[in-house]
Amino acid sequence: MNKTIRRTAVFCFLLVIALLARVTWVQEVDGQALADDKYNRRNMIAQYANPFGDIIVGGQPVTGSAQTSNGDFKYKRTYTDGPLYSAVTGRMSQVYGATQLEGIYQGVLNGTDSRTKSLLDVVIGSHGKPGDVLTTIEPAVQKTAYKGLGNKNGAAVAIDPKTGNILAMVSTPSYDPSKIAGGSKADGQAWQQYSQDKSRPLDNRALRQTYPPGSTFKLVVAAAALQDGLYSSIDQSTSSPNPYTLPGTVSRLTNENPAAPCENASIRTALEYSCNTVFAKMAVDLGQDKVKAMADAFGFDSGNLDIPVRAAQSVYPTKMPKSSLAQTGIGQFDVRATPLQMAMVVSAIANGGKLMAPHMVSKVTDSGGDPLQTFEPQRKSQPISESTAKQLQDAMVSVIQKGTGTNAQIPGVEVGGKTGTAQHGVDNGDNPYAWFVSYAKDGSGKQVAVAVMVDDPDAVRSEISGNGLAGPIAKSMMQAALKTS
Template sequence: MNKTIRRTSVFALLLVVAVMVRATWLQAVDGQALADDQYNRRNLVAQYANPFGNIIVAGQPVTGSAATTGSDFKYTRTYTDGPLYAAVTGFSSQVYGTTQLEGIYQKVLNGTDAQTRSLLDVLEGSHGKPGDVITTIDPAVQKAAYSGLGTKNGAAVAIDPKTGNILAMVSTPSYDPSRIAGSSSADAQAWQQLSNDKNQPMVNRALRQTYPPGSTFKLVVAAAALQDGLYSSVDQPTSSPNPYTLPGTTVRLTNENAAAPCANATIRTALEYSCNTVFAKMAVDLGQAKVKAMADTFGFDSSHLDIPVRAAQSVYPTNMPASSTAQTGIGQFDVRATPLQMAMVVSAIANGGTLMAPHMVSKVTDGSGDTIQSLNPQQQSQPISANTAQQLRSAMVSVINQGTGTNAQIPGVEVGGKTGTAQHGVDNSGNPYAWFVSYAKNGAGKEVAVAVMVDDPNAVRSEISGNGLAGPIAKSMMQAALNSSS
């Protein structure tokens, strides 16, 4: 054998060895990873080979499964009142994956979770009987929020302060998850349409988007001032010039209502008239560290707020000059909050200062209806004392009875709230966000805390107010919660 043939033979042998090593590696090491890959079509086909379990609202499924023809996917996910519950369920798509509760509980719902499979299922390599996810959503409150928001861009959240149960979560404009559940060209077209929609209907504004909270954040600043002892009660006069010159600047902060009695106003009066000067000065007097500490106990700056879907992180900024601290006192500068977060603030105040961890799933069951996970109410934090909470509620009632929040009055019911109008955009060029946060308690022991945010780019700027746009929606949600039999 000459030298050239020998080298060629050795090279060929090395190639064979390399192929054998690679094949062995794929089978022994990468095989399971490839089998489990989310893009493995065999897994997707198996996932949709059987009907799914359901997401349950007030004892009734709001999801379903439909047999398909002409596809290797035997079943397609369906949704009852899809747009109404989309912010809760999310979607389960044969092509585009899963979101929200559909994503978190995917294995329970398709029967592949270990707790839904019997020993025989495991031995045979088959799926178990799909389980269900039971939510805390109250359909009456959900419908009130959805109907109230209508065609507006916005979001609404309602929480039971005593348990943390989320009674409603709505984001508008919404979408029908059924339109993108399959793998047809119509589903692809619907996906493209939704993805290109400038109003972003698939974004959960209630949970996954943050906004400047505007004057609703004054509740946090007032809580910090009372808890810290800066002021002993909501009826003690504050040290608040009107107008107020922002520290280190020549900028004079004024109030929207020039006739409002904001100079040295009490916290009660300042909340009634939403005096910017009072709370800007109060934030500076407290200092950003104390305001941030209070905000954080309410849930701000937490990157792991799971309900069980993870919420976007609400933010109170740091390392600011005093002039910016003043702006945070009125919920501006770089303060950002989800509607869920502002509902949590009101929930804690309504619940005597105790913040119960918000959640929208009460339990998860297997295919036989047996509970495999129970999510009981848990305390998240104690932001303020019972005394501070009582004083804030008293002032919030004044806001509703004779202040800026009169649109949320409910005869015979204790209602407390706070309005907000938050500026945004370059040089505040965008239409303001209209906020309304409130709580209601009736004589039967029912309570609810609500946050509503409306972003209406088509509204006349001078007519945008929390009381006008968001107040009536909050009122209808509170009425639905108090009158509900759930």
Template sequence: MNKPLRRAAVFCLALILALMGWATWIQGAKASDYKEDPHNPRVAIGKYSAPLGNILVGGEPVTGSAATSSTLKYKRTYKDGPLYAPVTGFSSQIYGSNQLESLYGDLLDGSDSRLQSPADALTRNRAKGGDVATTIDPKVQQAGYRALGGKKGAAVAMDPATGRILGMVSTPSYDPGKFSGSSAADQKAWQQMSADPDDPQVNRALRQPLPPGSTFKLVVAAAALENGLYSSVDEPTDSPDPYTLPHTRTKLPNENASAPCKNANIRTALQYSCNTVFAKMAVDLGKDKVKAQAEKLGFNDGKVDTPVRAAKSVYPGDMDEAQTALSGIGQFDDQATPLQMAMVTAAIQNGGDLKTPQLVDKLTDGGGNTVQENGPKTYRKAMSGRTAEQLRSAMQTVVDKGTASGAKIDGRTVGAKTGTAQHGVDNSGTPYAWFVSYAEDGKGHQVAVAVMVEDGHAARNEVSGNGLAAPIARAMMKAALP
């Protein structure tokens, strides 16, 4: 072989080796990247080539699949879409997916390796989609959705003993079935939802932290009892009325000027929601002790997964004493989601043992066989049993004699705390109405609830936790208890 021909042969061999190396790289190391790339049309074609598995509520599917005439052979359908959208999320041929539809997408479309039989692995066929069984109680979900009605807000109901989420409502909601396909009508529905100023696609129960107002006083009370600032909820506090914020001339008043807040004990201070008592209590404890107690209950944790991740609820650390006082009444930079405040109430109801909130009970394959089952998990020991017992007693007083009378249920033990959170420039915005509560029937059945109503159309003087939010909590508690 002459020299020029040999060089050409070596060059061609190098090109072949490079091509083989590149093909091996693509098929091996990069295969999963291409497979999961949302811009790869084969991903959507594979996902929607057969009916998807379902998301179950109370053992019944609230999702389905319908045949289409397009390349994507099936599209997702939803039963009672607006009711369960905060639970399921959406699965769209064009816009992707979120929440449970996204987190368990591989299980639902059959590509999860746990679903494959040996024959599927050999033939590379996709298995039949599996199902996701949620912890939602349809009666509780429906009760919360009806009670919220046309209001903007959210509500969460939990079983304190297990952490199971029994209801998770967010309004206004949306129908995920209206944009699950790829038609012009689907695209128009998506555009209308995206342009809605009320943001119906936001899951307010998990993803919208807001000032918790006076419901946060439960956290401060827990910190005071846990740190020995006061020995019981019936010991008088050292609290002037009004209270001058430290190092300022600003006097913090109480909403009810005639309330017996001066030197009130914790029980009375919760009953009348005395700002002066809890603002000074936070200062006396110091921001670090209040923060430590808040974090035991889930604040400042950016990884609270239900498994849908909740937005981080915040108790700030960088504050002066005046700011610490305001944080003690759930203002300044305090932020909490309804899930977070349900966790606070659940810990109090469950003797201080806070369970991890869970939205999914189990995963099954296409034949109904269990792939994964979720049992109760302890998030943290949030407070002693005695502190929890004291706070339960005080919360019952708030219902029986105080500002939370709207939560009473005949034949049930109910404890609660109201909250009205100021916001906006110089507190000019319509306040948020909060309500946290628990109920038990003495037979082992119990529930903890948190409700937030963000009703910008209500008259400012009509906004109260007891007026706007308590009926929603009461409806969910009644539905949860046999």
């Protein structure tokens, strides 16, 4: 054979081998990756080809499916009382994706999760039958919180301290996921309206936004002081001048009520009157390491708090001068917390110092109702001892009975709480956030822990208080949870 022809034949043979190798790679490796890609149009069409499973609240679905009249997607998601439950469900949108429970359990809800597929489904490459997601939310508590917040910017969370079950999670102003579930022009207009709304209805203020917790953080500082032994009793006098000069500065910290008996006040009295001077000095006396350790034990600075939706990280700062440390003692400076986090603090105190891991899903089931996954109560941490918790409960009851939290009193029920008014904005120029955190126990031993945050930019500043704005909402939530009138 001619040498040139032989070389050409060998080269062509190698090209054929390379082509076959490339085709095999694309089909066996890249092909699967392309098939699984979330932007694969065929996958999306398949996901919306059948009705979905549902998210269940109180035994009833709060989601549904509806056939569409045009386009490639045969079905779209619908929501019952969408604005009421959007902070729980999130959205499932043909255009804007899935969030919250809709996003986390999307595979179960649309039948692509392997656990929903039969052997035949696997063999022929078909979707399985969609399953359901059962939540821990109690409709009465959820509705009460939503009604109480109304049109205000705010959030509310209720937790069962014994189990960690989240009974309510509300963020307002809310939005209707049904309006952005499809791909129509109307859905696009609704998305644009929600996205451009200055009140940010798409945000989940209860779970995904952090705020200065203000005086509600004094519970954490008091817990640290009692647990560390800085003070042995909530009725022991503290070493607290009034006013208090911030260390290293000439700035004098005062109290909201000039007539309050805050000088050398006990922890009980300081919580009753919300004495800034006492807790600022207490934080400095403890030192930032001890205050941070207690905050972290309650859940601060945790970047992996999943309920199962990932919560924003609440933060206690470090590497600060003592003047700033003093401000953290009253929940200011760079202290940031979600309403969920502050509900966790109260939950642990109410539960004898044991913090149960918060969660809002009890079970994930297949189409026949058989469990694919169940969630049992789990202890997250033990930030304080039972004796410290009991002392804090006593002090919090005093806040409700004769202190700054009287609006949350419920006849015949033990209620303990703490108010908070947190400054924010440039030079603290914005209206402060109004906080109220509390727990309630009835005679049967049933409990609930609540955190409410209200951000009302239109309120008269002098009329903003945790007791006034957030207290009545917390009270109504506790009554709904305990089923009292």
